[in-house]
Amino acid sequence: MTKILSDALITKLTRSNKLDADDIEAIRRLPMRLHELGPKETIAADGTRPAECCLLGEGFAVRSKLTSSGERQILSLHIPGEIPDLQSLHLHVMDHDLVALTPCKLGFISHHNIRQLNRRQPNLADAFWRETLIDAAIFREWLVNLGRRPALPRLAHLFVELYRRLEAIGRAAGGEFELPFTQEQLADCLGLSTVHLNRVLQELRRKGAVKPSRQFHQLVDLEFLERLSGFDATYLHLDPNV
Amino acid sequence: MTKILSDALITKLTRSNKLDADDIEAIRRLPMRLHELGPKETIAADGTRPAECCLLGEGFAVRSKLTSSGERQILSLHIPGEIPDLQSLHLHVMDHDLVALTPCKLGFISHHNIRQLNRRQPNLADAFWRETLIDAAIFREWLVNLGRRPALPRLAHLFVELYRRLEAIGRAAGGEFELPFTQEQLADCLGLSTVHLNRVLQELRRKGAVKPSRQFHQLVDLEFLERLSGFDATYLHLDPNV
DNA sequence: CGTGGATTTGAGAGAAATCAAATCATGTGG
DNA sequence: CCACATGATTTGATTTCTCTCAAATCCACG
Numbered sequence: 455m456t457k458i459l460s461d462a463l464i465t466k467l468t469r470s471n472k473l474d475a476d477d478i479e480a481i482r483r484l485p486m487r488l489h490e491l492g493p494k495e496t497i498a499a500d501g502t503r504p505a506e507c508c509l510l511g512e513g514f515a516v517r518s519k520l521t522s523s524g525e526r527q528i529l530s531l532h533i534p535g536e537i538p539d540l541q542s543l544h545l546h547v548m549d550h551d552l553v554a555l556t557p558c559k560l561g562f563i564s565h566h567n568i569r570q571l572n573r574r575q576p577n578l579a580d581a582f583w584r585e586t587l588i589d590a591a592i593f594r595e596w597l598v599n600l601g602r603r604p605a606l607p608r609l610a611h612l613f614v615e616l617y618r619r620l621e622a623i624g625r626a627a628g629g630e631f632e633l634p635f636t637q638e639q640l641a642d643c644l645g646l647s648t649v650h651l652n653r654v655l656q657e658l659r660r661k662g663a664v665k666p667s668r669q670f671h672q673l674v675d676l677e678f679l680e681r682l683s684g685f686d687a688t689y690l691h692l693d694p695n696v
Numbered sequence: 697m698t699k700i701l702s703d704a705l706i707t708k709l710t711r712s713n714k715l716d717a718d719d720i721e722a723i724r725r726l727p728m729r730l731h732e733l734g735p736k737e738t739i740a741a742d743g744t745r746p747a748e749c750c751l752l753g754e755g756f757a758v759r760s761k762l763t764s765s766g767e768r769q770i771l772s773l774h775i776p777g778e779i780p781d782l783q784s785l786h787l788h789v790m791d792h793d794l795v796a797l798t799p800c801k802l803g804f805i806s807h808h809n810i811r812q813l814n815r816r817q818p819n820l821a822d823a824f825w826r827e828t829l830i831d832a833a834i835f836r837e838w839l840v841n842l843g844r845r846p847a848l849p850r851l852a853h854l855f856v857e858l859y860r861r862l863e864a865i866g867r868a869a870g871g872e873f874e875l876p877f878t879q880e881q882l883a884d885c886l887g888l889s890t891v892h893l894n895r896v897l898q899e900l901r902r903k904g905a906v907k908p909s910r911q912f913h914q915l916v917d918l919e920f921l922e923r924l925s926g927f928d929a930t931y932l933h934l935d936p937n938v
Numbered sequence: 939c940g941t942g943g944a945t946t947t948g949a950g951a952g953a954a955a956t957c958a959a960a961t962c963a964t965g966t967g968g
Numbered sequence: 969c970c971a972c973a974t975g976a977t978t979t980g981a982t983t984t985c986t987c988t989c990a991a992a993t994c995c996a997c998g
Binding site: 501517519521522523525526527529541544545546547549550572573576579580583584586587588589590591593594595596597598600601602603644645684686688689691695696 | 743759761763764765767768769771783786787788789791792814815818821822825826828829830831832833835836837838839840842843844845886887926928930931933937938
Binding site for chain 1: 976
């Protein structure tokens with residue numbers, strides 16, 4: 455039942471970490487509480503103290519934060535195989551929201567069990583640690599994106615990042631990938647208004663960098679977008695040696 | 697000789713982690729190569745593969761990244777007791793620069809020794825992991841700052857954050873703290889132009905939120921700045937229980 | 939003193955936000 | 969199968985914020 459979950463995790467972890475058979479076996483034995491959530495449902499709320507982490511097996515999730523004036527900033531996008539609130543293992547109070555974007559299959563794993571696993575298999579603990587560090591590396595690149603790139607390359611950069619990450623877990627190829635976001639959500643990722651995001655998106659379409667395709671799928675001219683945004687994939691640390 | 701370094705680390709770690717006597721003793725015994733660097737000198741360069749981490753014992757450092765068009769975004773500010781490149785333990789290639797901002801006393805600690813320490817004292821490993829997670833929590837708040845706050849509250853937020861962090865290690869009190877940044881560097885933290893930063897800073901002064909004081913020291917009206925920026929300190933996770 | 943970096947000022951251009959309305963989908967119930 | 973409601977996208981007009989460029993001033997330091 456939870457095979458779909460552990461498989462997603464293993465796919466993700468083995469892509470950017472060196473794991474041995476023991477580690478993988480230990481993951482398979484990790485107890486998980488399977489749970490399904492629909493779009494906009496909150497997985498873990500700002501200010502709460504979760505006792506579990508949440509493995510995303512299927513679907514998309516986002517982490518976001520509200521300003522005191524009620525505006526939303528999306529902090530990160532999460533794809534299958536990730537544990538978006540792994541930080542709650544050591545940061546006990548949530549400092550942001552974790553929300554399902556699409557219908558999600560989730561596996562809740564108790565902090566206790568993860569801690570135990572980490573003590574028994576330090577190699578796996580290092581892999582989890584590394585995952586949280588890659589998470590942070592992506593935050594850094596997003597800081598550059600928000601701070602120093604104009605709207606057009608900013609959006610281009612986001613598209614390329616998402617493509618490369620999905621590609622790494624075998625969910626994107628040939629410049630095509632799933633993009634189940636409304637324009638409002640994209641705007642919230644990029645610190646832009648919806649109206650402006652819409653115009654920028656149109657400009658990418660006009661330039662042929664983004665082609666119309668079936669709903670919530672994006673077909674993009676990767677090379678063009680990479681050039682436009684100055685994309686350098688180092689920060690994704692997809693290679694265990696990087 | 698390296699006492700100043702380990703002391704700084706212990707002050708910082710014990711502020712937001714629960715360490716026992718063993719852990720502290722182990723830190724004191726950690727071999728460090730003492731090194732001093734001047735302003736603008738690079739500690740660890742983008743694209744390189746460091747074999748050591750760098751403990752900041754005295755001074756200020758920043759992490760930053762250049763866009764393809766040559767603009768700089770500062771990603772984080774670092775104060776004594778922090779290990780700004782701790783991520784290099786598991787992310788082998790630097791995806792940004794680490795640079796001294798003021799004259800710095802640094803302690804270089806080999807990855808090998810840290811790994812060994814982590815295996816022997818899992819409690820300490822967790823503390824280090826937690827430090828990198830707090831680092832990431834600050835990135836998240838900066839994303840909100842860059843994406844959703846106008847220039848005035850954005851600068852206000854930065855001032856409050858820096859104050860609160862310095863206060864936590866006993867280096868700020870009474871609304872006064874060390875601020876050894878040029879306006880250009882502040883602008884690079886906030887994704888603003890120098891000219892605009894200057895005008896915004898003047899506005900804070902006009903409002904009485906920032907008072908003129910001796911060079912590179914800032915005297916601020918904390919309550920005013922917190923209200924202006926909607927500051928909520930949760931994300932700093934200064935309390936080990938948070 | 940003079941020099942170079944940092945800060946400040948002014949003027950003008952450009953990017954993005956806001957406001958308001960129209961259009962387009964999509965899904966529902968009659 | 970159509971009328972309608974709802975949410976998403978698009979368009980237009982205008983305002984606001986921030987950047988750029990260029991020059992002036994300030995200041996620390998040799």
